[in-house]
Amino acid sequence: MSNAKLISGISLLSLLLIIAITGPEISKAMFPNVNPLEQGAYRQYEPPSIQHPLGTDAGGLDAFALLLNSIWPSMLIGLLAGVIATILGVIVGFTAGYIGKNVDTALRIFTDMVLVFPVLPLFLILGTYLAHWDLFKLSLLLGVFGWPFTARVIRAQVLSLRERPYIDLVKLSGENTFEIIFLELLPGLLPYVGFSLAMGTVGAMFTEAGLQLIGLGAQNLSTLGAMIGHGFSRGVISLGMYGQIVAPVGILILLFLSLYLIDMGLEEVFNPRLRTKIDVK
């Protein structure tokens, strides 16, 4: 596959994934004697030095160790929510597209209702209750509101795939509905599923980081968003220790970028017209 965007997106994401997974080990190796993530492990607000590359934060935690340990939870929330949203979206979209008629109409109205729902205000309200929520509940909730877009994409595809001649052929050859769905229709939808998964992950991470930034995220989670939000609200900027905010922001942006690149690459795979190589000039 000679798709530059897809390849660069996947390599960037893999690189971040490696950093995320090895991060806790690296921080352990850097600080062998003390737990750098314990409250009051060091003095508060120490400026960046060789020992503390990003300084220490308001709780006396080493900011660099915190950063290394925050990447994985952030990715996990996005990924879990993305998977949940994709599964729900595929189920709803597939049912609507494959059964059609009244079921389709009902599901479409339901999908549109969830789609226009102002999600941010809802999460702000829930956010006041999310203080003691764990990572899995939060991801579940983010996923539950992230599916309508996927459902629409999948439904449109199923509608068009269902009418193709090869499906008629398969029906004539005696495959049952189960086989038609899993062996004939789903493989054709895989690029769309990948696309939706990346979109869902972006959406969930976007909301999570936004909530944390205005101080309404889940308090006990150590995500990149939480690190940014805490730094912002506890005056790290006015002390001039920009690194503690810029570093997690940079990593979040790279994460978003890699997912967007994967998205755009997949879009080019199933919509050949977007490829710049084809030309009329």
Place this chain on the structure above:
Amino acid sequence: MEVLLGNLSRMQVARIGTEQIVAYYRQLFGLDRPFYIQYLLFFRNVFLRGLDFGPSFMAYPDTARELIFHQLPWTLGLFTSAMLISWLLGTVVGVFMGWLRRHKLTTLVTGMMVLLQATPNYLFGLLLIIYVGYKLQWLPAYGPYDSGLPPAFTWVFIHSLLLHMVLPMLSLVLVLGAGWAISMRSLMISVLGEDYLLYAKARGLMPFAILKDYAFRNAMLPQLAALAITLGTTLTGTYIIEVIFHVPGLGSLFILALGFRDYNVLQGIVIFSIFAVLTASLIIDLILPLLDPRIRGFNE
């Protein structure tokens, strides 16, 4: 929302008063009735009594409507102007990114746009606060205007207001504009693959005429439809920007009202957000036929 927030005003009043005062306010705010009746009454007041959202619990005797209308101009002003400016800029840039797609410089610009688009606007705003606001000290990064100035139609005040609005506007305009540019580029490239463009070229039309009359006019329609959808759905997208830049808009009010469990105000803002979606899609449904002859006249 009612179910979630419940009878929380009781908690609030209980901090300062005795049971009698609690009972008095519960009756005054109508909180002594079953919640479904409260809910129905709320909607009766909103739709039949001219957007009456009821009293605000946190700022009684001010009503929720007064609070919302007081903050609304900030959100609408910031959001609508950012949206329109970014749409115009992004569309123009996107047209040329599509038209000149094989140029080396275009590849560079496209890469930058992808990076910008991938950045959440609040994170971009945060970087602006840090680098432009604090490090370089070029522009103020806090509040809607100089806190010492009384709001008035004076040059000093307007100057201060505009200066304070630059950073929130920039963080919205650049990120949104990049998104518009990318989508316009895709649309242009799709249209450029059509046979009628090859035909127009074969007829010997000037490249600029082809760009303006054939490619741009067709590529613009989905872009315009997208503007309508985005105008409605992302009104809430400015809320986080408002909070981090301390602009007194609906977002800041929402957060404040959340802290006080002031659900008349909360419901009012949510209803406004939904109205915004519906209004925007109605306006665009009315405008689109004027621009696209194919949608005109639905009677077959």
